[in-house]
Amino acid sequence: MYGRKVKLRILFLIVLLSSIILTIFLVLKSLEENVVYFLSPTEVKNLNELTQDKIRIGGMVKKDSININSDKINFIITDFNNEINVVYSGLIPNLFQESKGVVAEGFLKDKNYFNAEKILAKHDENYMPPNIKEQIGEK
Amino acid sequence: MKFFNQNNLFNLSFRSQKIILIFFLLILSIGLFEALVLSPEDYLQGHAVRIMYVHVPSAWISLGIFSLIALLSVLVFIFKNKNFILIAKSLAPSGFIFNIIALVTGSIWGKPTWGTWWAWDARITSMLILALFYLMYLIAWRMFENKNYVLKVTSLIAIFGVINVPIVKFSVDWWSTLHQASSVNLISKSTIHPSMLIPLSIMTAAFVLFSLLIFLMKYNTELIKIKNKGLDRL
Known part of the structure; x- marks a missing residue:
């Protein structure tokens, strides 16, 4: 039906694509811990040894856990299985709120205590007008 | 098959431009009015949500156009179809522009909401890689003289x-x-309120029309180049 050259080109593309996809898959798989932007508190708990490097921890800001005294702010990041205490001083983003997503960048003091240097708010995928939010809140 | 000769394509793509321009301006103005005036602000982000009406359609279109270029390229590579080459080539500029728009608007949105202009997370980095591939594709077209090679x-x-x-x-x-x-x-339930989904859809339609318009302009230029063989560089 098709010429020999056409068949060869199809074969070439299939072999080329499968080899690249496989390579990329393996590379991403082995780099997994660098591809993720942050660790969850559970993943921090499961770390074999305390890392000295700068890391990011992400999760929810636990309800009623934000504590501001003078220039320091304390709060708890939770993934609803494990928690980690965060201490931070500096600017906080507008969307930093209780029960909302947060990513903290800094150093682990121990497995329950995190010294943050930077706080980022993580917005979730929910978009709605304020009055709808109130209705949902009332339910 | 006769319909697909280049004279007919040229006439068609030339005449349709005006109609598409009118449709684009009409839908864009409806979309902007919906996005900037009629749609509500977000319960958390406030007015920053309006950046989304530009950001999301741009990102969708840049991904869509790249997939289309790749599909055409597979056919070009295998069957050496001359028309598909020109279509793929003419699609690339608008895809690249929308990719850049998505990156820039994302950055503008990120500062007030996340608290940072840029983050090396998987989504943003892979989107940057897509922009680099667009750039490579566009440069490659200008780099090589040999037609078979390019x-x-x-x-x-x-x-x-x-x-x-x-x-x-x-x-x-x-x-x-x-x-x-x-x-x-498309499959599971969307987590965006309908009052925000409407302007998003209209803006997407407007941007699709815009990239179609840019595509037709580029495609016309390519056809003219082929007509005047002297200028033809493919």
């Missing part, structure tokens, strides 16, 4: 690059990223 190089760049498209799409599901997961889902 055809192979550009098609292979597009075919290589399309592997990145599913990575962009699913990066937010596969890894933890700062970027939020998709709000508009």
Whole structure:
């Protein structure tokens, strides 16, 4: 039906694509811990040894856990299985709120205590007008 | 088959431009009015949500156009179809522009909401890689004089690059990223309120028309170049 050259080109593309996809898959798989932007508190708990490097921890800001005294702010990041205490001083983003997503960048003091240097708010995928939010809140 | 000769294509793409321009301006103004005036502000982000009406359609279109270029490139690579080459080549500029728009508007949105202009998370980095592939594709077209060579190089760049498209799409599901997961889902329930989905859809339609318009302009130029063989560089 098709010429020999056409068949060869199809074969070439299939072999080329499968080899690249496989390579990329393996590379991403082995780099997994660098591809993720942050660790969850559970993943921090499961770390074999305390890392000295700068890391990011992400999760929810636990309800009623934000504590501001003078220039320091304390709060708890939770993934609803494990928690980690965060201490931070500096600017906080507008969307930093209780029960909302947060990513903290800094150093682990121990497995329950995190010294943050930077706080980022993580917005979730929910978009709605304020009055709808109130209705949902009332339910 | 006679319909697809280049004179007919030229006439068609030339005449349709005006109609598409009118439709584009009409839908864009409705879309902007919906997005900037009629749609509500977000319960959390406030007015920053309006950036989304530019950001999300741009990102969709840049991904869509790249996939289209890659599909055409596969056909070009295998069957050496001359028309598909020109279509793929003419699609690239608008895809690249929308890719840049998505990156820039994302950055502008990120500062007030996340608290940072840029983050090296999987979604944003893979989107940057997509922009680099667009750039490579566009440069490759200008770099090589030899027609057979340029055809192979550009098609292979597009075919290589399309592997990145599913990575962009699913990066937010596969890894933890700062970027939020998709709000508009075809299969499961969308997590965006209908009052915000309407302007988003209209703006998407407007941007699709705009990229179609730019595509037709580029495509016309390519056809003119072929008509005047002296200028033909493919």
